[in-house]
Amino acid sequence: MTTNALTDSARLAPETERSVVPVPQRALGALTVPAVGYGAMVLSPGMYGEINDDHALRALHHAVDSGSSFIDTSDAYGGGHNESLIARLLKDRRDEVTIATKFGLLLDDSIEPHRFPVGFKFGELAVNASPELVRPFAEASLRRLGIDVIDLYYPHFPDPIVPIEDTVGAMAELVDAGLIRGIGLSNITVDQLRAALTVYPIDAIQVEWSMWTPIDRDLLDLCRREAVGIVAWSPLGSGFLSGAVTEVASGDFREHAPRFDAPNLTVNRARFASLWDTAVELDLRPTELALAWLLHQYEHVVAIPGSRTPAHIGSNAQSATVRLHADTLAAIGRLLDNIDVEGSGLLS
Ligand SMILES: NC(=O)c1ccc[n+]([C@@H]2O[C@H](COP(=O)([O-])OP(=O)(O)OC[C@H]3O[C@@H](n4cnc5c(N)ncnc54)[C@H](OP(=O)(O)O)[C@@H]3O)[C@@H](O)[C@H]2O)c1
Secondary structure: OOOOEEEEEOOOOHHHHHHOOOOEEEEOOOOEEEEEEEEEHHHOOOOOOOOOOOHHHHHHHHHHHHHOOOEEEOOOHHHHHHHHHHHHHHHHHHHHOEEEEEEEEOOOOOOOEEEEOOOOOOOEEEEEHHHHHHHHHHHHHHHHHOOOOEEEEOOOOOOOOOOOOOOOHHHHHHHHHEEEEEEEEOOOOOHHHHHHHHOOOOOOOEEEOOOOOOOOHHHHHHHHOOOOEEEOOOHHHHHHHOOOOOOOOOOOOHHHHHHHHHHHHHHHHHHHHHHHHHHHHHHHHHHHHHHHEEEEEEOOEEOOOOOOOOOHHHHHHHHHHHOOOOHHHHHHHHHHHHHOOHHHHHHH
């Protein structure tokens, strides 16, 4: 096994020689979860291309076997498909899993859409997080998941019309009723989090955060002050940070993100090349460096990478065991400060 001067931990013998160690746990408010969980969105058709349920179920089992037993889903992924798929895992392994889901984005015709703009190619999204809908949304998710209680529940997006305090007030009633254990807020701003915290303790927020999508510093500071957990979505930059994405196929949702446009992707790959060289110098895969770097940014941040590939799922989980030296973190910080990402993201 090699020991690199810039990592505290000895890492990266060839794959077959690596030992697998338990994934460290972190607190998200009152919950304790693995530092690297699993984002299940990748398992529904229509996001990263087609996938069949048997393949998807094997990936879910592998995530739990690898220690990434904090599973993130939403009622909107695959229009309910993702939760129903996860039900097949939970049927046998409920006690091993911390399950997080989201509501407000899957609207049937009876629900008024509250529209808001996102990234210039994606156009707009519509949500409804009205207090009277919160319990019906939760009951529908519980039915699809085939369980009695959701461990962590989020509105997928703040409602542009409904005050966040009203949504959170209705979620607090779900805690009292025993339908959910913890309250999270997804895609939240610092002002919205501040307002929500006046109503009820917030266990975690969920925001996009990775080496190519920085977090809002004021939001991070508020989370630090209030010990609110952060669940980082797309922690691998929707795969970009693996260094392996050279093009995006038609029908892949990333085609909606300008930073994945062919010309921008070429530029962005060139700009991140030195970072991937750093990973090689550290005997880490680019994805391992990306996840380890993220976990070093805040003691209560948890990453939820998505993957359909068993070897990737295992490697991602083990990234939580990599300790980076302060000098390495400083050097990476300088590199990232000097990279301008070409093109906006999916939602920004
Ligand atoms: N709250 C929100 O609004 C929101 C929005 C988006 C996402 N999310 C959550 O965040 C989760 C993760 O997001 P995401 O899946 O879009 O992005 P991601 O985790 O940043 O990237 C996923 C992509 O990375 C690739 N990948 C993963 N591990 C790899 C490895 N070790 N080596 C090489 N490639 C690797 C996957 O391909 P393979 O399958 O080949 O490994 C997949 O194409 C979602 O599942 C969802 O739960 C939340």
